Amino acid sequence: MKTRQVLLAARPTGWPRPDDFAVAEAELPEPADGRILVRNVFMSVDPYMRGRMNAGKSYVPPFQVGEPLTGGAIGEVLESKAPGFAPGDLVLHDFGWREHAVLDAAAARKVPRIPGVSPSAYLGVLGMPGLTAYVGLLDIAGMKEGDVVFVSAAAGAVGSLAGQLARLKGASRVIGSVGSDEKVAHVTGELGFDAAFNYRRGPVRDLLKEAAPDGIDVYFDNVGADHLEAAIAALRPYGRVAMCGAIAVYNATEPPPGPRNLVQAIGKRLTLRGFIVSDHYDRFPAFLDEVGPLVRDGKIVHRETVAEGLDQAPEAFLAMLRGENIGKMIVRL
Amino acid sequence: MKTRQVLLAARPTGWPRPDDFAVAEAELPEPADGRILVRNVFMSVDPYMRGRMNAGKSYVPPFQVGEPLTGGAIGEVLESKAPGFAPGDLVLHDFGWREHAVLDAAAARKVPRIPGVSPSAYLGVLGMPGLTAYVGLLDIAGMKEGDVVFVSAAAGAVGSLAGQLARLKGASRVIGSVGSDEKVAHVTGELGFDAAFNYRRGPVRDLLKEAAPDGIDVYFDNVGADHLEAAIAALRPYGRVAMCGAIAVYNATEPPPGPRNLVQAIGKRLTLRGFIVSDHYDRFPAFLDEVGPLVRDGKIVHRETVAEGLDQAPEAFLAMLRGENIGKMIVRL
Structure with a gap:
């Protein structure tokens, strides 16, 4: 099975340019034991990713030139070789910038579908x-x-x-x-x-x-x-x-x-x-308990700016850096 | 009774100059009830005093031009109209930059004489x-x-x-x-x-x-x-x-x-x-309990650079700002 993903084509100097990115096809392996195949529904572009495009050490390791970028994504399990995960499950994980991903189930967090709330909220207000x-x-x-x-x-x-x-x-x-x-x-x-x-x-x-x-x-x-x-x-x-x-x-x-x-x-x-x-993922349950209902009940407003399709992801990232989004900048895949 | 004190003659711009200070005589009032007359033995010059010489608000009010400066001093009670204070007591207070002071006993802290430790330590390592x-x-x-x-x-x-x-x-x-x-x-x-x-x-x-x-x-x-x-x-x-x-x-x-x-x-x-x-004077007792014995026993070394006489106080202050002291800069009165 093939998928499409966004690579870092070159390290940007100053403001990134569109040709610092490239969209490429890639072969997906069969999920081995303990792994799941996910179709990404939404992916995130976030300011911290800019730091990872530099060579120098940051608090997260740099992206590698010629390799796919990573980042928050929410997807649907298509195939599971891991206990506790079944096709149709909604999972939050870090293999964004691609349409499909095969990953260790341990690196995915199963999240509930909340009636009236788009799964993209897990990349923003609930993520x-x-x-x-x-x-x-x-x-x-x-x-x-x-x-x-x-x-x-x-x-x-x-x-x-x-x-x-x-x-x-x-x-x-x-x-x-x-x-x-x-x-x-x-x-x-x-x-x-x-x-x-x-x-x-x-x-x-x-x-x-x-x-x-x-x-x-x-x-x-x-x-x-x-x-x-x-x-x-x-x-x-x-x-x-x-x-x-x-x-x-x-x-x-x-x-x-x-x-x-x-x-x-x-x-x-x-x-x-x-x-x-x-450093603070231990606070995620308390956060979700408190903020989830506020979002569901409309007491917290969350706007999104949504770009359509993987090919638009680099431009969505740049637009976000320029501040053109209102609310969370999201790419629908 | 007369005493001598150092006034702020002018607000310094940049580095203070000797003529920003003036030594003047002043008449001391008789101590009223609740007050004590103190002969200062040592006075302190400290970096924070520089900020108080400016007109702008700092975390402590500015010194006034034509008025005596203030700052940490240690002295001996000469006369007391306050219960708990007797002639010969050693007191730490904030009316430095003068040879004698009449002050509310509530603004003075009685401190013990520690054998082998100069009272000037209360302006430095123990103050x-x-x-x-x-x-x-x-x-x-x-x-x-x-x-x-x-x-x-x-x-x-x-x-x-x-x-x-x-x-x-x-x-x-x-x-x-x-x-x-x-x-x-x-x-x-x-x-x-x-x-x-x-x-x-x-x-x-x-x-x-x-x-x-x-x-x-x-x-x-x-x-x-x-x-x-x-x-x-x-x-x-x-x-x-x-x-x-x-x-x-x-x-x-x-x-x-x-x-x-x-x-x-x-x-x-x-x-x-x-x-x-x-903000942290509530820590003074714990501090003195812990550091006092360390100083007495020589486990903490404290050097002093001592200037002699009130007339040398402005120059001692300037020398301290220039970093010419080793350890606490003190003026003996």
């Missing part, structure tokens, strides 16, 4: 990005009732849940930064943020000051750079930063300047803490 | 700088047995105790950064650090890499700037930074660039935490 928002806000930033919470990339997969969770957990004010006026409307409308600004309309520091005149207590950082500097300026004593991502930095060929005001962390007793969601 | 090292290393950085610990300004009042405590608490390696070859010898000799370097001899990043080829787990930051950037590069996963001071930054008129590699905090899951010792 890795959702868990990232949950852990970052509650465990890393230690958000408490009454906090003023600022979230960057607030219309993205992680940011949109972080902001909504903050609101549901009793934040006194939730502020989002986004990259377009359309997203400002989405975030303050559908998602219920108290305020949002389009960071392209001025210095982030000024825009944040206007949106949070009394300062902030928690910053959920998906962007880094000027956003982080602005947040440090706005943070009140004992403020906390969950350092989750730095999309402003990923495609930089020169390291951008660090926050010039980091010294304020001393006087304001700030805590800045970086984290990687894969 | 605010000592508590800073203790809280920063143990509570803020959460130093654990086996950690590799890096301390900047390691020959200073805070750094020299932080490094020695790390060693006594089972650090696998303690590395110090200092500003002269003489201090390298002091820190690796008398203080028992495993390694030290003179940061003036090359890029801190290279010097630290040489001293800690396998990386570090804890960075006790008294310097900021290039030291912090070098430490972020050297920190291993789950590393922690206690942000205590930024002496490299205090006299800067332009904010220096922040650490360009702060984004590494995400992949390495670093925690950077700023703190102010005055």
